[in-house]
Structure formats: C-alpha cells, structure tokens
Amino acid sequence: MKRTCLFTLLFLLTAILSGAQNLSEPLQILDKAIAKITSSKGCRANFKVFNSGYSGSGSILSSGNKFKVTMPDAEVWYNGKDLYTYNKRAGETTVVVPSPEELAESNPLAYVTSARNKYNVTFSTVKKTDRYVLELTPKVKNGDIKRITLTLKKADFSPEKIVVEPKSGSPVSAEITSFKINVTTASSEFEYPKSKFSEIELIDLR
Numbered sequence: 001m002k003r004t005c006l007f008t009l010l011f012l013l014t015a016i017l018s019g020a021q022n023l024s025e026p027l028q029i030l031d032k033a034i035a036k037i038t039s040s041k042g043c044r045a046n047f048k049v050f051n052s053g054y055s056g057s058g059s060i061l062s063s064g065n066k067f068k069v070t071m072p073d074a075e076v077w078y079n080g081k082d083l084y085t086y087n088k089r090a091g092e093t094t095v096v097v098p099s100p101e102e103l104a105e106s107n108p109l110a111y112v113t114s115a116r117n118k119y120n121v122t123f124s125t126v127k128k129t130d131r132y133v134l135e136l137t138p139k140v141k142n143g144d145i146k147r148i149t150l151t152l153k154k155a156d157f158s159p160e161k162i163v164v165e166p167k168s169g170s171p172v173s174a175e176i177t178s179f180k181i182n183v184t185t186a187s188s189e190f191e192y193p194k195s196k197f198s199e200i201e202l203i204d205l206r
Contacts, residue, residue, distance in 0.1 A: 025123075026122055026123055026134055027116070027121050029132050029134065029152065029157065030115060030116060033112055033150070033152050033157045033158070034112060034116065035157075036156070036157050036158055036159075036181065037062070037109055037112060037113055037159070038064060038065075038113055040181040040182045040183075041181075041182050041184050041185070042061065042062060042063035042181075042182070042184060043060075043061075043062055043063075043109075043179065043180060043181045043182075043183055044060070044061050044062075044178075044183045045060045045062075045109065045159075045176050045178060045179045045180070046058070046059050046060075046176070046177045046178045047059070047060065047108060047174050047175060047177060048174070048177060049071075049108075049172065049174050049175075050172070050173045050174075050175075051170060051171070051173070052169075052170040056071055056072055057071070057072070057177075058072070060107060060108070060109060061183070061189060062107070063183075063185050063187075064080070065080050065113075066078055066079055066187070066190040067107050067109070067110075067190065068189055068190055069106060073087070073089055074086060075088075076106045076107070077190055077191060078098070078103065078107070078190060079190045079192075080190070081097065082097060082098075082192075083095065083096050083102060083103065083106060084192035085106065086192075086200065091200060092202075093201070093202050093203065094203045094205055095192070095202065096205045096206060100114055100118070101143075101144075108162050108174040111136075111148055111150070111162055112150060112162070115136050115148070115150070118138065119137060119138055119148065120137050121134055121135075122134070122135050122137075124149055126149075130153070130154050130155070131152065131160065132151070132152040132153075132157075133149065133150070133151050133152075134149070134150045134152070135147060135148075135149055135150075136148040136149075136150060144167055144168075145165070145166055145167070146165045146167045147165045148163065149161075149163040149165075150162055150163075158181075159179065160175070160176050161173065161174070161175050162174045162176075
C-alpha cells in the first residue's frame with residue numbers, strides 16, 4: 001500500500017514538473033529571440049510587408065533600443081528618446097516621444113523585443129519541423145491587437161515572420177528576408193539628419 005502511494009506521488013510530481021517545463025518553454029524560446037536582437041553590437045534586417053493588397057520592402061538597422069527603418073515611402077529614426085518619421089509623399093517629418101505601440105508600428109522587430117511583458121506566449125497550433133511558431137495574446141484585453149504570430153528559425157532563434165492581427169481590419173505580415181547580427185553601427189545612424197532634410201517641414205509633436 002505504501003509503495004503504491006509512493007508511486008502515485010512520484011507520478012503526480014513528475015507530471016506537475018513536466019507541465020511546468022512545457023509551459024515555460026515558449027517563454028524561453030522568446031527570450032532567446034529577444035537576446036538575438038538586443039545583445040549583439042547591432043543587427044540589420046531586410047523585410048517585406050503585406051497588408052490588404054499592399055506590399056512593400058524595407059530594411060531595419062538597430063542597436064539596443066535604437067533603430068532606423070528605411071522603406072520606399074518613408075524613413076524612421078529612433079535615438080532611444082525621440083521618433084522621427086519622414087513621409088516622402090507628404091514631404092514632411094514628424095517627431096514624437098513615442099509610446100510602445102508607436103515604436104512597434106514603426107519597427108516590426110519591436111513586437112518581438114517588447115513581447116515578454118505585454119503578451120501571454122504559447123505554442124501555435126501550426127507546427128513546422130525546423131521552425132518555432134509562437135502565438136502571442138495581449139495580457140491587457142482593451143488594446144487594438146488580437147493576436148501576434150511569431151515564426152523563428154530553430155537553428156538560431158532569428159525571426160522569420162511576424163503576423164499582427166488587429167481586432168478590426170486585416171492582418172499585417174512582415175517577412176524577414178535576411179537577418180545579420182554583430183553589425184557595428186555608429187550612433188549617428190539613429191539620429192535624424194536635420195542638415196540633409198533642412199528643406200523638409202518638421203512637425204514637432206513632443
């Protein structure tokens with residue numbers, strides 16, 4: 001009888017520990033992806049964006065929490081404090097002290113680096129042999145985002161695809177076509193080049 005009780009206790013303990021490990025694994029994978037982006041000297045990524053019939057390509061240069069994004073119709077600089085957005089079609093630049101949401105909208109990789117505290121992280125029901133597919137659902141339910149699906153390469157935890165599903169409207173998909181780490185970058189890369197755009201109207205919303 002005692003042996004049976006002991007075996008039952010060991011079985012329950014093993015099941016509990018196994019379940020805890022499975023629950024924490026998606027977070028561990030996310031942490032490795034975040035470290036991949038933030039812990040190197042800097043990273044450079046090329047990406048393609050798709051949204052409701054629109055498609056465009058661009059590049060991201062980042063170091064720590066600073067970044068520069070270049071696209072055909074816009075350029076963005078974030079120096080860790082101020083966010084400058086140059087709209088080529090409008091011929092004007094706006095500058096704001098950005099919210100976390102504004103940073104994520106400007107830089108697809110920000111959805112990854114800010115995910116740990118803002119989202120519940122689980123494995124997606126979509127399975128891929130050589131990829132991790134994580135599903136991120138907001139901890140705060142009154143926001144605009146319904147779900148984010150993040151695809152990472154198993155080989156090195158680098159991001160491959162980010163799909164943001166809003167509560168209303170069509171999903172936005174960013175496919176990372178190339179990703180390089182340990183890219184040495186001067187801090188001036190993340191500053192808005194005022195002298196270059198001296199003729200462009202600057203709208204200061206800070």
